[in-house]
Amino acid sequence: MVRILHSADWQMGLRAQHVAEVAREVRQARLDAARKVILAANDLLVDAVVLAGDVFEDNQVENPLVHAVVAVLAQSRAPVYVLPGNHDALTPDAVYRRAAWKERPPHVRLLDGEAPVPIPGTSAVLLAAPLRQKKGMKDPTAEWRDVPGTDAIRIGVAHGSLRIEGRHAPDDFPIAMDAATRAGLDYLALGHWHGQYIHEGRTAYAGAHEPTKFGEEGSGQALLVELSARGATPRLTPVPTGALTWRAEELNLGLGAEAEAKRLRGLLSDVAVPSRTLVRLRTTGRAAVEAEAVVNSLEEGLRGRGFLHVKVERQDTPEVQVEGRLAEIARDSTLVSALLEDLSRPLDPGVSEAGRLAARRLLSDLVMEAWR
Template structure:
């Protein structure tokens, strides 16, 4: 065989709990990861690929639960494609463990590659897997590929889970893979997992990224790679979007409430808000009235438009104005307290921020009582 089209994917981490989020958000994110299996099958159909290679971390852990395993296998069974599933560090292989169970339940088109042995995926095309038997290992999981024998002229496609580089990690490295492994093992392509972003290393090695982004700090949409492997030539790599949710981090400079509306309008034009998880930090200096109006606009509207809002308004300083105090329709001791709080907030001392927040709270309560009195 001189040519083979495949879909390269990795790091599904099915069953990931997303425990930091409210239950309804966590459930939606978990379900989207299962839906990504269907989107990968659709990508394979569009690209004319008969095989989908999953380079590790199919599941988030070695005991993902019956529903997750059954849902994943059911969706794979319904696709007209062969799936090649390899253990990674999150779902590493162990005797009698997860992968023995998956093998018993899987349909014939779902193949488990949990041993470092060459597998013929089509006539003239061989898969050279490097499954992980432990979550961490200091040895190179791809070293055995060099000695894996395949027929002369056959396509050699490696699949592994580990780090070409430390990716900014500290401490002892694990599952490290030499960046020239494709060359040293005579591979036509090396499909990697572990790094959750799309990354090409040389002309025959790549990380596919995860099909569904799972953390802030990655602005891209989840994706896979459509790979056209050709004997004697570098493979053609086509990133293909598969993700639903966008994890966006933004910092908005606020002076008035109108700034919020302008920024929110820009965000609406950028993405479908119901599919956005937004990590938002506010900065700037605003009056009490503008700060209250700005945060209310976020909490009363934008928070309900996006899938999830992670709001940090600690960087938005309050600079009370005379108009702020005047709008707090109080008399006697409270009026004196309002004036004193403004003076402290404007004084710039150690307790200025606390005084500003106290005045803001008084402002909110005064506005609320005023609204209720008008009913």
């Protein structure tokens, strides 16, 4: 049995300009989450920790941060294997060539070559594909070949994008979907995608150990990989590691600003530690005049609860703007003009004012959608 903890995309030194006012806290959280990875590895008694690229945001990070990361990795009881990714590629100015990195303890190893690397005390070997540039069109695993007849458990470590339609770019180190099978791997540990993703049981992205932005599904965790023997199906278990919570919520103001604000307050009422939570509110739909005050009050209330970060993205359409556009369209369309005139006539018996308003709203929604 071989047990590894697979992680990637720590991106220590992340600029976090999208949440600039709390960027320092976000960077600190990435270091806190890194400690959680190593603590989990120690608790789980793994044989190795494998970091599949992008430990650092770039090769320009400052030396104190490099020392801090080395200090975290040094706490691992198991050997740690670090692969250069595209953010921290093994270029002439790479962070891994600095004295600050070279001061690391012997059990923290850089995967900077192509020769198989044995994991001490196990029957497993690592095959590494270190990146030496920011972008590339070649599959970093292309040179790996199967070794028939070997009893050694073969674990590949690479950084790039699986060649899934719509999910990779030609210069994003595209990796063949059958890379694990072609190279006779028992497991392929990948980095680059921040969400945890498992392909056909033997190929997986662990996901970033800490979220980097809103809407990043599957991050904030690592993967415990257990391999019982050569050829056995890996047992993969997610391990939570995230330090901060990023909540992305939508408010459809077309459903009523007050009702949507109440719903959102209910959704966020169970947040145990607001000071460790970032919130993004995105408004949609058609907003009545009173919606502005409701949204402002909601934002102010959340800030008052002590959330680390609150951001409102207004993507709704003010009702006055909709009505103005509808009037413009009606001037050029006899059909729309006639429909609006019909809705302005005295009400027929049995038709309520609310019904007429609903009909007008439906008409304007349909027309606006058609004329976009």
